[in-house]
Amino acid sequence: MLVALRFIVASDRVTYSVVIAAGAIHDHEVRMLLVGSLVLTATVAHAESPKPPCTSCTLDVPAAQDEPVPLLVVLHGDRDHARTTAVRWRAAAKARGWALLSLECPVAERCKGSWWAWNGDPAWVAAQVTAVQQLAAIDPARIYLAGWSGGATYLGMHAAAWTEQFAGVVLHGGGRAPAEECPQRALPAYFLVGDANPLHYLARELRTWFEGCKQDVSWDLVKRGDHDKEERALTKAKAIAILDWLAARPRT
DSSP states (O other): EEEEEEEEESSSSEEEEEEEEEEOOHHHHHHHHHHHHHHHHHHHHHOOOOOOTTTOEEEEEEEEOOOOEEEEEEEETTTTOHHHHHHHHHHHHHHHHHHOEEEOGGGGTOSSHHHHHHHTTTTTHHHHHHHHHHSSEEEEEEEEEEEETTTHHHHHTTGGGGTTTOOOEEESOOOOOSOOOOOOSSSOEEEEEEETSSTTHHHHHHHHHHHHHHEEEEEETTTTTTTTHHHHHHHHHHHHHHHHHHSSSSOO
């Protein structure tokens, strides 16, 4: 009798099927095959999906890493969560072979769902990145930070603090200029913002701050774009274009 196992490897699991080519097969043989496949499932899942470093955060790492990969860290908006924000970037990160860390504003640090309202120490964000560097091979020259809505506002409020670890930032549908002076190192900034957002003036003020600090700025304006159109502007193609823009600007 011939028995074939077909394994199909997905990003976070292994599925299998048992094909009996001819004859009969004993029950204990089937059990042995299935147990073996389940062991392989657990092994591959563990190898491909390291656990995120924080509660309710998500982490995607390319399955095959021949060399260190870039890392994009994303911050969610108000009344949003890490898992939904990760969806906006996941396809692009996979297409470009990047790792993706989506951070949930830390409830244990007294965050109540809003990054900008929490306004906690940026060192917490840095610590999560450092933890990921212990789990996967990350290119230290290509670590970037992106914020959506309130996450972008928090990012902007602490813009000068990010240069110790990040090579560049993305402000999507939000932003606010910091009180700090210009950063000591380069921090390229990509804005994807709509001029119909009632808080658009805050993003413009942040752009002025970056330009005043002689930073590399890309101003991608969604014309007549309210907050909903800002969100929908981040298509897979747009996200890939942003990743390419960032990749061309490593930390020096």
